[in-house]
Amino acid sequence: MPDTESLPQHAMKSLPFRTYLDRWHLSVLLVALLCAVPVLTVFSYIFQPAGEVWQHLTETVLSDYVLNSLQLIIGVSFGTLTMGITTAWITSVYKFPGRKVFQWLLLLPMALPAYIIAYTYTGMMDFSGPIQSNLREWFGWSYGEYWFPEIRSMWGATSMLSLVLYPYVYLLARAAFLEQSIVALEASRSLGAGAWKSFFKVALPMARPAIITGLSLVLMETLADYGTVQYFGISTFTTGIFRTWFGLNDSGAAAQLSTVLLIFVLILITLERISRKQARYFHTSNREKRRAHLSLSPGKAWLATLACLMPVLWGFILPFMQLSQWALETYEEMVDSEFLTLTWHSLSLAGSAAILALVIALLLAYGQRLQNTRLIRFAVRIASMGYAIPATVIAIGIMLPLAWVDNTLDSWLRSQFDVSSGLLLSGTLFALMFAYMVRFLAVSVGTVEAALGKIKHSMDDAARSLGLNPRQVLLSIHMPLMRRSLLTAILLVFVDVLKELPATLILRPFNFNTLAVRAYELASDERLADASTAALSIVIAGIIPVILLSLSINKQKT
Amino acid sequence: MNNLLTLNNISVAYGDNTVVENISFELEEGQISCLLGPSGCGKTTLLRAIAGFEKPDAGEIKIRDHIVSNANSVLAPENRNIGMVFQDFALFPHLNIEANIRFGLSKKMNDGEQLDRCDELLELVGLKGSNKKYPHQLSGGQQQRIALARALAPEPDILLLDEPFSSLDVELREQLAREVRDILKQQNTTAILVTHDQNEAFAMADNIGLIHQGKLVQWDTPYNLYHQPSTRFVANFIGQGAFIAGKYIGNQQIETELGIITGSVPEQCEVGCKLDLLIRPDDIIHDDDSSLQLVITERLFRGSDFLYTLKLGSDKTILCIASSHHNHQLNEKIGITLDVDHLVMFPQQATEDTASITQ
Numbered sequence: 001m002p003d004t005e006s007l008p009q010h011a012m013k014s015l016p017f018r019t020y021l022d023r024w025h026l027s028v029l030l031v032a033l034l035c036a037v038p039v040l041t042v043f044s045y046i047f048q049p050a051g052e053v054w055q056h057l058t059e060t061v062l063s064d065y066v067l068n069s070l071q072l073i074i075g076v077s078f079g080t081l082t083m084g085i086t087t088a089w090i091t092s093v094y095k096f097p098g099r100k101v102f103q104w105l106l107l108l109p110m111a112l113p114a115y116i117i118a119y120t121y122t123g124m125m126d127f128s129g130p131i132q133s134n135l136r137e138w139f140g141w142s143y144g145e146y147w148f149p150e151i152r153s154m155w156g157a158t159s160m161l162s163l164v165l166y167p168y169v170y171l172l173a174r175a176a177f178l179e180q181s182i183v184a185l186e187a188s189r190s191l192g193a194g195a196w197k198s199f200f201k202v203a204l205p206m207a208r209p210a211i212i213t214g215l216s217l218v219l220m221e222t223l224a225d226y227g228t229v230q231y232f233g234i235s236t237f238t239t240g241i242f243r244t245w246f247g248l249n250d251s252g253a254a255a256q257l258s259t260v261l262l263i264f265v266l267i268l269i270t271l272e273r274i275s276r277k278q279a280r281y282f283h284t285s286n287r288e289k290r291r292a293h294l295s296l297s298p299g300k301a302w303l304a305t306l307a308c309l310m311p312v313l314w315g316f317i318l319p320f321m322q323l324s325q326w327a328l329e330t331y332e333e334m335v336d337s338e339f340l341t342l343t344w345h346s347l348s349l350a351g352s353a354a355i356l357a358l359v360i361a362l363l364l365a366y367g368q369r370l371q372n373t374r375l376i377r378f379a380v381r382i383a384s385m386g387y388a389i390p391a392t393v394i395a396i397g398i399m400l401p402l403a404w405v406d407n408t409l410d411s412w413l414r415s416q417f418d419v420s421s422g423l424l425l426s427g428t429l430f431a432l433m434f435a436y437m438v439r440f441l442a443v444s445v446g447t448v449e450a451a452l453g454k455i456k457h458s459m460d461d462a463a464r465s466l467g468l469n470p471r472q473v474l475l476s477i478h479m480p481l482m483r484r485s486l487l488t489a490i491l492l493v494f495v496d497v498l499k500e501l502p503a504t505l506i507l508r509p510f511n512f513n514t515l516a517v518r519a520y521e522l523a524s525d526e527r528l529a530d531a532s533t534a535a536l537s538i539v540i541a542g543i544i545p546v547i548l549l550s551l552s553i554n555k556q557k558t
Numbered sequence: 559m560n561n562l563l564t565l566n567n568i569s570v571a572y573g574d575n576t577v578v579e580n581i582s583f584e585l586e587e588g589q590i591s592c593l594l595g596p597s598g599c600g601k602t603t604l605l606r607a608i609a610g611f612e613k614p615d616a617g618e619i620k621i622r623d624h625i626v627s628n629a630n631s632v633l634a635p636e637n638r639n640i641g642m643v644f645q646d647f648a649l650f651p652h653l654n655i656e657a658n659i660r661f662g663l664s665k666k667m668n669d670g671e672q673l674d675r676c677d678e679l680l681e682l683v684g685l686k687g688s689n690k691k692y693p694h695q696l697s698g699g700q701q702q703r704i705a706l707a708r709a710l711a712p713e714p715d716i717l718l719l720d721e722p723f724s725s726l727d728v729e730l731r732e733q734l735a736r737e738v739r740d741i742l743k744q745q746n747t748t749a750i751l752v753t754h755d756q757n758e759a760f761a762m763a764d765n766i767g768l769i770h771q772g773k774l775v776q777w778d779t780p781y782n783l784y785h786q787p788s789t790r791f792v793a794n795f796i797g798q799g800a801f802i803a804g805k806y807i808g809n810q811q812i813e814t815e816l817g818i819i820t821g822s823v824p825e826q827c828e829v830g831c832k833l834d835l836l837i838r839p840d841d842i843i844h845d846d847d848s849s850l851q852l853v854i855t856e857r858l859f860r861g862s863d864f865l866y867t868l869k870l871g872s873d874k875t876i877l878c879i880a881s882s883h884h885n886h887q888l889n890e891k892i893g894i895t896l897d898v899d900h901l902v903m904f905p906q907q908a909t910e911d912t913a914s915i916t917q
Contacts, residue, residue: 458648461611464635465642466662466712480652 025376028367031360032379035386035438038397042262045255053250057257061235065257069223069236069264071154072161076222077215079162083311084169085211089199092177095293096304104550106308109315110167111542113499113516115227116535118160119523120319122231123326125151130322152232160232161222163315168221169214171549176210177203212275216268223264224390226502227520237261238392238502245506251400258393269388320539326532334533339518342534346515349429350497353436354444354490360437361444361489365452384442391503394438399506402426402434427509435503440496444489451485452478488548495545499538561620562587562748563608563716568617568627570603577603579772580617585716585750585765590742592751592763596795600772605718605752609642610635621715641709645721647701649693655680655704656689662712679707682741699730706738710745717742717749723758735761756796768792785900787836793902799838800876803906806831812903815870816850821901832906837876839865841898844880848893852876854886866892 087106091099109117125131125148132148135141150156180203188198204211226238237257245254296304327334364380386394402425410421425431455478463473501516508517515534522531563585570578577600585591593601606612608619610626610633618628621640626633641662649658659676667675680686683703693701702722709717722738723731739762742749751762759766760780767777768791776788787793793801804812804819808829812819819835827833844866855875856867859882866878866886878894886892 456646456648458644458646459650461606461609461635462642462644462648462650462708463661464611465609465638465640465718466708467636469634469636477650481650 024367024371025373028364028376028379028383031364032382034434035383035441037401038394038435038438039262039385039389041397041400042255042258042393045252046259048252048256051250051252053244053248053253054256057240057244057253061240062257062260064235065237065240066260068154068229068234072158072222072229072234072236073219075154075158076161076165076218079158080166080169080218081211081215083162083166084214085173085204087166087308087311088170088173088177089203090304090307092174093294094301094304095295096301096308098305098308099293102305102308102312104546104553105312105316106170107167107546107550108312108543109164110549111539111546112164112316112319113227113501113538113542114161114164114221114225115231115501115520115523116323116539117164117315117319118157118228118231119528119531120322120535121151121156121160123528124318124322125149154234157228157232157234160228161225163311165218165221166311166315168217169211171553172210172214173207176207180206209275209278213272216272216275219268220265220388220390223261223268224392224502226390226392226505231523237264238390241392241396242502242506245396251396254396255400258390258396261390261393265388265390269385272388323532323536323539326529327536330529331533334530339533342513342515342518343537345513346498349432349514350494353433353440353497354493356433357437357441357444357493358448358486358489360441361448364445365448368449369452380445384445386438386440387442389439391435391439391500392506394435395503395506398431398435398438399426402431427507429509429512432504432507432509435507436493436497436500439500439503440493443492443496447485447489447492448482451482455481488552491548492545495541498541560587561585562589562622563750564620565608566618566620568604568607568614568619570600570607570612571615576615577772578607578614581769581772581774582617583767583774583777585748587748588743588746589764590739590747590749590751590762591765591767592753592759593767593769594753594756594759595769597754599769601752601754601769602720604769605720605750608716608750609640609718610638639712639715641712641714641717643702643705643709643717643719643722645724647693647705647725649701649705649708651693654690654692655685655696658693658704659708659711661708664712675711679711682710682745683707684737698726699734702726702734706741710741710747715748717747719749719751721753722751723753724755731755731758732761738762768795770795785902787902790834790904793836793904797838798877799836800874801834801904802837802870802874802876803872804833804835804903806833815872815874816876816896819896819898819901821898821903824903824905827905833903834906836902836904837896837898839877839879841896842876842878843895843897844878844884844892845895846893848895850895851891851893854888854890854892857886857888868892868894 087102090096091103091106123129127143135146135148139146184202184206185198188202193201223236224238225236226242229236230239230242237260241254241257241261244250244257295301360383364383368376368380403423406421406423406426409424413419413421459477460473463477464470468476498514499516501520504514504517505520508514513521515538519531519534519538522528522534561584565584566582568578568581569576579600581604583591593604595601603612607614607627613632614627614629616629619626621638624633626638650661653661656673656676659679660672663672663675676689677686680688683706685700685703685707688696688700688704693704696704705722719738723734726734735758741747751759753759753762763780765777766780766783768775768783770791776783776792778786778788783792784797787796793799802814802816804814806823806827806829807813807818810820810823812821812823812833812835814835816837823833852868852870854866855869858865861882863882864880864884864886866880867875868878869875878892880886880892884892
């Protein structure tokens with residue numbers, strides 16, 4: 001009888017249970033720690049004594065920041081809830097002309113970054129813009145003879161943000177409405193409640209957790225917005241952080257402002273978590289057959305069409321047409337070698353960020369699959385909290401420690417060897433990439449986790465029992481099954497990075513421009529038409545994830 | 559001796575929690591055996607240790623003459639030449655049936671040979687011609703057969719089946735269990751089935767290992783397991799029945815509420831010692847003329863027969879199967895006689911609840 005010694009060595013391996021435990025834990029924890037650096041940095045400034053600038057800020061503008069941010073939050077909540085819930089309800093319950101098309105058309109405004117729609121509307125509603133020009137022509141008015149609303153104001157910013165953010169509410173509310181079983185509504189009708197009462201007493205309360213989740217995502221984006229409020233001249237936390245950082249040159253005060261902003265965000269995260277938990281209790285059995293869509297009288301049906309058309313028209317079609325028109329007028333001038341460089345910068349930056357995020361996401365997801373300990377689950381949650389943190393805050397939280405490392409290293413090298421290392425980390429693409437990872441890792445982690453979750457462990461075991469080693473299992477089972485999802489993860493991060501503005505503005509290397517930065521700069525210089533080519537490229541890229549999203553929604557239904 | 563599989567004192571633990579404790583058994587070539595036990599008893603862990611997915615903390619596992627696991631080292635599952643059928647089948651959704659079945663075939667076989675083997679197996683499982691279909695296009699029963707074909711294709715030394723029928727409809731289970739047994743016997747495949755369902759175990763297995771709390775309680779043929787349970791747990795778990803109290807009055811005779819019963823009394827039992835006797839429904843014959851009359855406290859109509867629960871004077875109950883013509887009502891008295899063939903008894907335990915057990 002041969003003993004274990006005589007077995008082929010390559011075949012005898014102690015199982016990876018304990019050997020790999022440390023390796024997975026270490027790498028996942030490292031990622032989580034790096035992702036937590038910005039938040040930790042910013043919070044550490046709480047303990048710094050408040051400087052003069054902070055004194056000055058609290059005495060002068062801090063109350064403005066708080067009030068403006070609150071106004072914005074309330075306004076955007078109202079706008080997105082109205083548009084999101086109405087359209088979600090109409091498209092999930094009623095039959096009306098164009099219902100199927102609107103299901104995904106309503107998502108399109110997501111493709112427009114808020115700062116782009118903001119300056120597009122500014123152009124459209126300018127004195128010399130198409131709307132005022134036409135009004136003057138039709139009614140024979142001339143300058144000063146009529147009142148026209150000023151878009152560069154609080155209500156303007158609220159409208160702009162609402163128009164591009166309502167799809168979050170729409171998506172989640174619609175999913176919740178579709179999940180509700182017809183029985184609950186029928187029970188309500190059978191108890192004598194009319195259609196409206198049933199909506200307010202049954203359907204809406206049942207969808208509430210989903211709607212709150214959608215709303216908290218909207219508000220996170222609202223608080224994170226820099227481009228729109230800056231362009232419209234509204235002082236909020238993000239613009240305040242920029243001003244303190246670049247204008248007053250006080251990094252400590254900027255970090256302290258960031259902390260205050262983070263407290264707002266923390267409230268939103270808590271809100272979101274609570275409502276996600278509650279959502280479980282609001283699930284009705286979804287084994288029920290889907291209701292047939294209810295018929296409406298022709299008049300009401302067209303009204304429904306109109307209600308769905310409005311958000312799409314204002315939130316996408318009009319600004320898109322305006323951008324296209326400008327681009328057609330100016331592209332010959334604008335598309336020069338500099339533009340090509342910009343495009344290359346944007347594409348390569350977004351591409352490498354997307355791939356890096358995917359690699360890290362794979363590491364986290366596999367760590368979680370193979371070592372599903374509480375510590376790893378916690379670490380993965382930490383690593384994917386960046387979606388909630390304003391990019392401005394992340395940028396500050398990265399710049400401060402990297403600059404410290406650079407300075408320390410530089411002065412040490414100077415004193416020891418009389419050489420200067422310059423800026424090794426801060427002010428290089430490394431810093432930028434770091435920020436993108438922190439901010440967008442959640443996107444790829446979510447996608448990869450979902451894909452990996454669908455591959456049952458028994459499938460791995462089956463492949464092993466049929467003679468494949470772990471590497472072969474990865475290649476011939478996991479990769480083919482996950483290919484589409486991995487591609488989706490890459491695309492989503494790619495587009496997010498392409499659109500990203502505030503972190504890129506703060507962290508980009510000197511004279512390094514991207515499409516987003518260029519569009520923003522040209523728009524700030526009131527060269528709206530010139531900005532359109534870059535802006536339009538971003539918007540068109542932004543349509544890709546919207547299409548992916550609507551495809552995956554359609555798939556779930558069949 | 560031609561042992562295909564040998565387990566020597568295998569123990570598996572998750573941390574401090576020992577789920578399989580000191581289990582040994584042997585399997586001859588061509589035998590089908592079954593690990594039976596309530597859920598959580600460690601049977602699946604034991605099967606996964608045989609497959610190589612779990613590392614035993616002690617003991618050794620041999621396939622033919624090769625040690626595949628001992629306390630120091632474990633041969634990876636892919637190098638063991640085992641086949642495994644999973645509870646959820648685990649067919650690869652991105653591959654069609656043909657590719658699924660060919661998945662484990664040796665790279666030495668050329669395409670033609672592989673396709674022939676694939677067709678052969680599809681015919682064996684009765685799904686000829688479904689080569690190009692995808693798993694989601696098949697019913698649960700068909701997926702089960704493909705999973706079996708895929709596991710058998712590389713001609714494994716031993717086939718491991720982990721609750722293979724539990725995700726199927728009840729009507730389908732027994733039929734498929736018989737079919738699978740026929741296929742395995744026809745191929746002379748050695749197999750181990752894990753299940754919590756004794757009907758499945760009885761339908762499939764030559765030998766059954768009953769596992770309770772990580773320990774192998776009895777390794778025996780289905781017949782012996784039913785008629786000669788080695789412990790109270792086995793008696794309770796397998797089949798239906800109830801314990802009644804008895805007193806040994808000498809001469810291999812036991813006095814009970816049902817009269818004096820003769821049977822082989824355990825050696826350590828002296829005259830006067832108290833015993834619990836297992837009375838199975840098939841030990842009791844319904845006989846209207848019998849002088850032994852008992853009250854019906856529950857009746858269950860099962861189509862071809864009735865299962866009556868009868869009350870004894872001591873408030874204990876026994877079960878009786880009567881043909882469906884004998885329709886009696888609750889609280890009616892019916893006559894019974896005893897026909898005890900294999901008397902099963904254990905020394906009485908004051909603490910243990912010996913009331914009737916129904917499966």
